[in-house]
Amino acid sequence: MADVRDILELDRATTPEITRDIVMGADKFKKGPRPPTAKVTKRPEGMHREVFALLYNDKNDAPPLLPTDTGNGYKQTKAKLGLRKVRPWAWTPFTNPARTDGAIFYHWRRASDEPREYPFAKFNKQISVISYTDTEYNTHLQSETWTRAETDMLLDLAKRFDLRFTIMCDRWNRDKPRTVEDIKERYYEICGILEKVRGGSSDKKIYVFDADHERRRKEQLDKQFKRTNEQMEEEQSLINELKKIEARKRDRERKTQDLQKLISQADSQGETPRKSDKKIPKKKLHHPTRPSRIDPSAIEITGIKFPDFKNSGVSLRSQRIKLPANIGQKKTKAIEQMLQELHIDPNPIPTEDICLHFNELRSDIVLNYELKSALATCEFELQSLRHQYEALNPGKTLSIPTSISTGANDQEGIKQEIIDVVGSPGTPANTT
Incomplete structure (x- = not known):
């Protein structure tokens, strides 16, 4: 008490x-x-x-009978009296x-x-819904598919339900029903028109709702949801087959690279001069040494091989114009210099056509660079052969045809020959 x-x-x-x-x-x-x-x-x-x-x-x-949160289980704790x-x-x-x-x-x-203020008042968050005047509607907001009464009801529902478009569609007039996409498209259309007319801040982004894209997206999701077990198993089997094909492709590329390395190593061993040859004067050379020769087939002239984006899922189109990792720094600098001379943006807008033509252009630039390098290598070999011939045959000289010199190729153009080094399946071996 x-x-x-x-x-x-x-x-x-x-x-x-x-x-x-x-x-x-x-x-x-x-x-x-x-x-x-x-x-x-x-x-x-x-x-x-x-x-x-x-x-x-x-x-x-x-x-x-009930779970407890006391430290001693269901036993009663001692009373704490103040x-x-x-x-x-x-x-x-x-x-x-x-x-x-x-x-x-x-x-x-x-x-x-x-x-103090009621503590739960901070949860009273209201969305600012746009409004218009009679003059603005008659001048800019009239539509053939929407009447003034429907537009007014749209904004009224937007204020009542805080832009919850699904609930707004459920509360719409049953005499002339509207879909969620139609309601959202009309609302954001009004917001964009009024923002342009009233001259808002340039930093504010005007949102544009694509109703057709939203409908197609929902249809695709509905088809994805209604797939049968047989269709899912077929898709999985196709994915597994695709993985096997990609694995075989990587294996072939690896074998091709290994064979290419062996050919390059064999040619580099033939190019290495002997140390004893430097000490012997040119006049005392009686036995001709093996001339260092570079097999044109050992020089890889293919341009750029861009990867194929055929994996399942979403990917950015800008990844198609990204240079592969195996492109060296010299080729990258050559591409940048050529694009700068041609006044071409190195990062264009990645549309379908631009990606295709931009990749072809860079592949041609790299191919041109590789052809010039191969031509310079061949000219160097011809000069080496001429000096060796003059050393073995004093008083004689070896003339190099002008058709294969750099100046002639600059005027006539370089003709590309496609040489299959590795050999594709079904190709007969070259015995010559």
């Missing part, structure tokens, strides 16, 4: 000081004879140990800023707390 009189702020009689012995009971801690140990209940035959543990524990206490006076509470009125009818509500609040 003393606590009740404190809450009601009534006078109370003097009470003795509350001590620990009074609250907890001094007699409880007095030592005495221990109670006899309870008899252990034997587990019935045929009952599992886990089931019996749910029924009884060591002290034969009943199991809890000795201070209870703080007064007051039945205080408050208002909700989200309501416009001026309703007044009441709740309990400590008398010492200062009045």
